[in-house]
Amino acid sequence: MNEILFLTSNKHKITEAQTILNKYNLKLVSFPGKGEEIQSDSLQEVARICAKRAYLRIKKPLFVEDSGLFIDALNGFPGAYSAFALDKIGCEGILRLLGQERLRGARFECAVAYADKNGTRIFTGAVLGSISTQIFEGEGFGYDPIFIPEGHKQTFSKNFEVKEKISHRSIALEKLAKFLTEKKE
Ligand code: IMP
Numbered sequence: 167m168n169e170i171l172f173l174t175s176n177k178h179k180i181t182e183a184q185t186i187l188n189k190y191n192l193k194l195v196s197f198p199g200k201g202e203e204i205q206s207d208s209l210q211e212v213a214r215i216c217a218k219r220a221y222l223r224i225k226k227p228l229f230v231e232d233s234g235l236f237i238d239a240l241n242g243f244p245g246a247y248s249a250f251a252l253d254k255i256g257c258e259g260i261l262r263l264l265g266q267e268r269l270r271g272a273r274f275e276c277a278v279a280y281a282d283k284n285g286t287r288i289f290t291g292a293v294l295g296s297i298s299t300q301i302f303e304g305e306g307f308g309y310d311p312i313f314i315p316e317g318h319k320q321t322f323s324k325n326f327e328v329k330e331k332i333s334h335r336s337i338a339l340e341k342l343a344k345f346l347t348e349k350k351e
Contacts, residue, residue: 291337
């Protein structure tokens with residue numbers, strides 16, 4: 167089984183990534199933190215630079231991922247500032263910002279940056295959906311209690327099996343796993 171390092175301190179992200187990579191016989195080893203994060207509006211740029219810097223330090227194949235929630239009615243906010251917004255205003259604050267807004271479209275985006283001796287590659291994933299009008303506690307983390315994926319009635323927090331299949335992170339990691347498996351053959 168090939169080993170790959172995932173730089174994150176987020177237990178939920180590790181579990182979600184393990185589910186995907188195990189299917190491809192890739193063994194995930196987590197490594198705390200993704201290093202010093204740069205300030206940028208681009209998830210891809212943040213992930214790419216973190217992965218590049220980490221590879222220079224660790225010198226083992228690794229990946230870093232950066233995600234964000236983009237809400238249409240808020241012109242894409244919180245986007246690349248999703249962690250900051252969650253920390254400061256939480257899901258409750260997001261619902262307050264949206265108020266009675268009827269157009270509640272949103273999307274999660276994820277950028278996975280994989281680095282090895284050949285350089286850095288980016289794999290992306292996105293899932294469309296909408297923001298609920300109340301918080302639904304359940305499984306998952308972050309904004310899962312208020313994000314309803316398109317074609318479904320419940321939030322990710324209340325329908326976790328769906329999240330595992332269609333999330334922004336699953337899509338990006340499937341692409342990474344396929345790339346790594348094809349590379350081996
Ligand atoms: P980061 O990728 O760890 O910087 O995540 C940015 C913010 O988005 C954090 O506050 C996360 O809690 C949130 N977030 C990232 N991915 C997800 C997800 O899959 N579901 C819900 N919230 C997420």
